[in-house]
Amino acid sequence: MRTQRLTIALVCLALAGSACSASVDSGTEVARERQTDGAADTTATPDTGPPSTHPAVSEITTTIATTTTTLAPTTTTTEPPPEYYDPACVVEVEPFDSLRLIADQFDDETVNVVALRAENDLPTADLDAGQALDVCVGNGLNDLTGEQRTDPDAEIVSAAVRQNVELQQLKLNKLFEGFGTPALLIDGVSGPVTRQRLCALRLSLGLPASTADMAAGSAEEKMLLEATELLVPQTSATASTRWILIDRTCQIMFAGSGGGELAYVFPTSTGSEGYETRLQERSSAFRFDPAVASGGWHNSTDFPVAIDNPLNGNMYRPLYFDGGQAIHGANNVPTSPQSKGCARLRVEHQDALVNWLNLGEAQVPIWSEKQIAVTVNVQGEYQG
Numbered sequence: 001m002r003t004q005r006l007t008i009a010l011v012c013l014a015l016a017g018s019a020c021s022a023s024v025d026s027g028t029e030v031a032r033e034r035q036t037d038g039a040a041d042t043t044a045t046p047d048t049g050p051p052s053t054h055p056a057v058s059e060i061t062t063t064i065a066t067t068t069t070t071l072a073p074t075t076t077t078t079e080p081p082p083e084y085y086d087p088a089c090v091v092e093v094e095p096f097d098s099l100r101l102i103a104d105q106f107d108d109e110t111v112n113v114v115a116l117r118a119e120n121d122l123p124t125a126d127l128d129a130g131q132a133l134d135v136c137v138g139n140g141l142n143d144l145t146g147e148q149r150t151d152p153d154a155e156i157v158s159a160a161v162r163q164n165v166e167l168q169q170l171k172l173n174k175l176f177e178g179f180g181t182p183a184l185l186i187d188g189v190s191g192p193v194t195r196q197r198l199c200a201l202r203l204s205l206g207l208p209a210s211t212a213d214m215a216a217g218s219a220e221e222k223m224l225l226e227a228t229e230l231l232v233p234q235t236s237a238t239a240s241t242r243w244i245l246i247d248r249t250c251q252i253m254f255a256g257s258g259g260g261e262l263a264y265v266f267p268t269s270t271g272s273e274g275y276e277t278r279l280q281e282r283s284s285a286f287r288f289d290p291a292v293a294s295g296g297w298h299n300s301t302d303f304p305v306a307i308d309n310p311l312n313g314n315m316y317r318p319l320y321f322d323g324g325q326a327i328h329g330a331n332n333v334p335t336s337p338q339s340k341g342c343a344r345l346r347v348e349h350q351d352a353l354v355n356w357l358n359l360g361e362a363q364v365p366i367w368s369e370k371q372i373a374v375t376v377n378v379q380g381e382y383q384g
């Protein structure tokens with residue numbers, strides 16, 4: 001475009017010059033005519049030679065085109081790609097990548113968020129596009145440079161572990177929300193309450209019950225993070241119209257209807273050593289005591305308050321399913337077995353369970369399996 005404008009401008013200039021030249025030539029011809037007539041004219045323009053000429057327009061455009069095509073082309077230089085000690089161990093971060101997305105590309109469970117942060121000395125999990133990551137963890141080398149890698153800083157590893165546990169806690173709270181389960185404190189500490197919730201989650205996912213920590217980047221952690229809802233555990237309990245499942249490994253209680261509807265998930269504390277809550281297979285609950293006269297608190301005949309843990313408050317609105325063993329409310333519900341055979345719930349959780357069974361308005365003890373209409377399963381072994 002710039003070449004075309006320059007050409008047009010020069011053409012116009014050439015035409016303008018030709019017009020001026022024509023006027024001078026005309027004036028010269030007039031002077032010659034006057035001299036031919038013999039009239040004295042001292043102002044006539046002297047004949048200085050032939051009229052001046054200008055190059056043709058085509059010659060101008062040819063010259064411009066020739067000049068334009070001989071301009072030196074613009075050149076760009078590219079930097080050579082970075083050289084790594086072991087390219088097979090290096091991943092360059094793409095836009096919107098995260099450590100978790102990168103870790104998920106590997107089948108090796110040792111390549112996880114915590115390990116990648118430690119391997120690359122990352123103080124946070126934030127990444128920049130184009131950033132290079134050493135993904136061969138634990139080989140003692142910085143695979144970007146080939147230098148020997150020292151042990152990762154303990155503070156970095158600790159921060160990475162806390163952040164990963166926080167991620168698990170957030171997901172657990174989301175999945176258990178709406179089932180009466182108390183929300184976990186998001187503190188990055190995998191304590192007994194978090195491990196109890198992880199155990200319940202494993203039951204829901206059909207995994208073996210365990211109160212162990214959930215390793216970062218593990219297959220089961222991936223299942224946790226990809227889960228969209230809490231599922232009913234796979235158990236014979238769900239063959240009943242209404243059922244309760246107590247798991248002694250997790251110290252957790254599920255309650256629901258039929259095979260697919262989950263109503264509640266409550267933390268519980270079952271019988272301690274020597275007083276274990278007995279295993280059950282769809283045992284019908286046969287007795288409910290509202291204990292209206294004493295505000296809902298029933299004092300056990302075999303284990304009264306003086307013998308049982310005073311913090312327990314003894315038995316709040318007990319629901320019996322095997323002899324003297326019952327599900328009841330208590331003021332103390334630890335994450336380990338500490339009762340004298342019963343399954344304890346928090347007082348507010350026992351109220352919720354009783355109301356779900358339509359027993360909340362009872363004023364006298366009920367001795368009727370048909371009216372209570374719920375079965376109880378007890379499974380698992382406490383692992384300590």
